[in-house]
Amino acid sequence: MPLLNEGVRDKILHAIETPAGSRFYKGANNAWRSIAGPFDGQRRSRRIAELERIELEGIVNQEQNVGWVTPDKFEKFPTAALGRHQVLRGLQEAIGARTYLEIGIDNGASLSYVDVPSIGVDPAPNITYDLGAHIQVHLDKSDDFFAKPGAVDHFDGVPLDFAFIDGMHLSEFALRDFMNLEKLMSRAGVIVFDDMLPRNDLEAYRIRRTNAWAGDVYKVMEILEKHRPDLLLLPLNSNPTGTLLITNLDPSSRVLDENYDELEAYCTTPDPQVVAPRWKHRVSAVDPRAVIDSGAWALLRESRGAADADAVIDKALAQLRSIPTVS
Numbered sequence: 001m002p003l004l005n006e007g008v009r010d011k012i013l014h015a016i017e018t019p020a021g022s023r024f025y026k027g028a029n030n031a032w033r034s035i036a037g038p039f040d041g042q043r044r045s046r047r048i049a050e051l052e053r054i055e056l057e058g059i060v061n062q063e064q065n066v067g068w069v070t071p072d073k074f075e076k077f078p079t080a081a082l083g084r085h086q087v088l089r090g091l092q093e094a095i096g097a098r099t100y101l102e103i104g105i106d107n108g109a110s111l112s113y114v115d116v117p118s119i120g121v122d123p124a125p126n127i128t129y130d131l132g133a134h135i136q137v138h139l140d141k142s143d144d145f146f147a148k149p150g151a152v153d154h155f156d157g158v159p160l161d162f163a164f165i166d167g168m169h170l171s172e173f174a175l176r177d178f179m180n181l182e183k184l185m186s187r188a189g190v191i192v193f194d195d196m197l198p199r200n201d202l203e204a205y206r207i208r209r210t211n212a213w214a215g216d217v218y219k220v221m222e223i224l225e226k227h228r229p230d231l232l233l234l235p236l237n238s239n240p241t242g243t244l245l246i247t248n249l250d251p252s253s254r255v256l257d258e259n260y261d262e263l264e265a266y267c268t269t270p271d272p273q274v275v276a277p278r279w280k281h282r283v284s285a286v287d288p289r290a291v292i293d294s295g296a297w298a299l300l301r302e303s304r305g306a307a308d309a310d311a312v313i314d315k316a317l318a319q320l321r322s323i324p325t326v327s
């Protein structure tokens, strides 16, 4: 079965591709437009042939840099005030996390400013930042990491307060990352997902087509909304592709494990992906600055070890729920 349906194939045939993996997307594209002339069609056809040969396995193992095409226009959404690293930095401080775990660390930028015992998981990082001895890096795919005995021994028995999921951008992987992480979290812990608010459908394709790739991880938000109404889900209007903050975690919940086969089938619907307008327009998203500045974090910190932890956590959740949406 071809990986591309005819509509998508036509779209791609009419797009101008960038050289694979190019960081100079616009420049390269413009330069190509000016010189390519009659060879354009030939080159596009070759790229399509390449795209049709890609197996999902290639993406899973390598995030193969193949098949970039001109992105569709972005949908309209309120301007975001903070980038994901600013969000993470602000939350790290506000949460007062005792421990931190990040899945998908790449060059270590988002890990580098954490100053508590931390674990980074990535099978193929490209670390260029100084990471101190308090940060342990595991060169594993996240599924393999969680299956290792003693995976989080580095935390010395302290439960996990803060985690960031930014590894493989396919929803079934991100869902499993969440399921595995939640079991390790403290009651007042927080999990943040990157790439939850793709800016157009193309950015959400499972087979990477665009420079900034959100993939179809937004499906995890839909799954959690439906199957885990006990969680507090706060989509954050952050640059570039939106983040999702989750709290009121329940390490004892097995709802997702029990329904995993059905959920995986939902996740793996092949391209093209059609992202609901509410995600693309960010209608339920909140300003991350309001979240970082919320009084909820003081309450959540206070709840650790408190006899009336559940009551204090409820007060914090009410504060987070009262933050207005950006639209």
Ligand SMILES: C[S@@+](CC[C@H](N)C(=O)[O-])C[C@H]1O[C@@H](n2cnc3c(N)ncnc32)[C@H](O)[C@@H]1O
Residues within 6 Å of the ligand: 060, 063, 102, 103, 104, 105, 106, 107, 108, 109, 110, 111, 121, 122, 123, 124, 125, 126, 140, 141, 142, 143, 166, 167, 168, 169, 173
């Ligand atoms: C977008 S980058 C992470 C960026 C980083 N968190 C930051 O904000 O600076 C995604 C990373 O996920 C890693 N990755 C891909 N598949 C993975 C998997 N199955 N488990 C863990 N990491 C994975 C890739 O090697 C890549 O370095």
